[in-house]
Amino acid sequence: MNRREVAAVLTYVGRIDPRLIRTDAGEARSQLDTWCELLGDVPLTTGQGWDVRNAVRKRVVASQYPILPADVAREWNAHYRDRLGRHTDPTPMADPDNPEAWRAELVATRKAVVTGRIAPSPHREVTSGEPSPRLQEMLDTVGSYVPPTVRAELAPFRPARAAREAAIAAGGPDLFGVPCERCRAAVGEPCRERSGGGVRNRNTKPRIEPHPGRVEGALAAQAQAVPA
Structure with a gap:
């Protein structure tokens, strides 16, 4: 999130938990700086289920203590790990003899999964519909898995x-x-x-x-x- 988005989140937090409201200009600026430092890598929303407002509400309801920016960052890290844990890297389209391009495509796909631009990719061997057209030909040639x-x-x-x-x-x-x-x-x-x-x-x-x-x-x- 950029500074404007973090400020909007702080305004929302102050609305549901007035203890976070700072009336002094210096304290408000310091509070905003702290939240920006910890939430700079956390997106406001993604297209796959993440919304920082949901994380704020969850924390405010679950704890009697005032919410901290680290609480929101931990919720994002848990969301991040969950999505990567449900993702299986598909084979890149890049030339495998070009390791730089191969790695760049893998990293870009994982980033897209984490940020919610695409859904996690499950095991294709389990979810694919039709078997390979060459499967029956291979079975006919081999005859049995034990010669x-x-x-x-x-x-x-x-x-x-x-x-x-x-x-x-x-x-x-x-x-x-x-x-x-x-x-x-x-x-x-x-x-x-x-x-x-x-x-x-x-x-x-x-x-x-x-x-x-x-x-x-x-x-x-x-x-x-x-x-x-």
């Missing part, structure tokens, strides 16, 4: 999953596609040996082969999924 050669190397270390994948590849049912009524294994989890008491103990060693009842359930589910 077949890697699956083969991992098979000795995860025998239950390897048995499941082998059964599916052979045209059989997904043995982990249904829950197990015996050990209470959820869909996608291997069966486990039950320690007793009728409650599944997740610390027991998983079975390579599912329980027979689960196999029957998987066969029944596969039969129902096949069109007549």
Whole structure:
């Protein structure tokens, strides 16, 4: 704020809290100098929710003591940090081989966010509407996030999953596609040996082969999924 704007804020403060009114010209000038010193970097209003009058009212209502310019500055700093905390820097349009231009664009964008000229930019990966046109092409090329050669190397270390994948590849049912009524294994989890008491103990060693009842359930589910 410039000096004229700070003077207008002081006039507003004196209207809602008469304790801040200074009748002596020297004291009023000194008060204005102090407020200008601390509020020179604080905007009067922004287009994204900041209004210094709201900060003044909030402080006057919350505290029994006369408001200080530092109180307003702290409210602005909190507003500043909140907006930057909700902002994710979009990729600059500047040439990445020109670090000066790249940094200048980032700084200018952040300043525009803080001063309320533009809204914070959230994570575009979460909020963007349509996926990349090349995404399906990439998925078709890769086939799976775990290549077949890697699956083969991992098979000795995860025998239950390897048995499941082998059964599916052979045209059989997904043995982990249904829950197990015996050990209470959820869909996608291997069966486990039950320690007793009728409650599944997740610390027991998983079975390579599912329980027979689960196999029957998987066969029944596969039969129902096949069109007549």
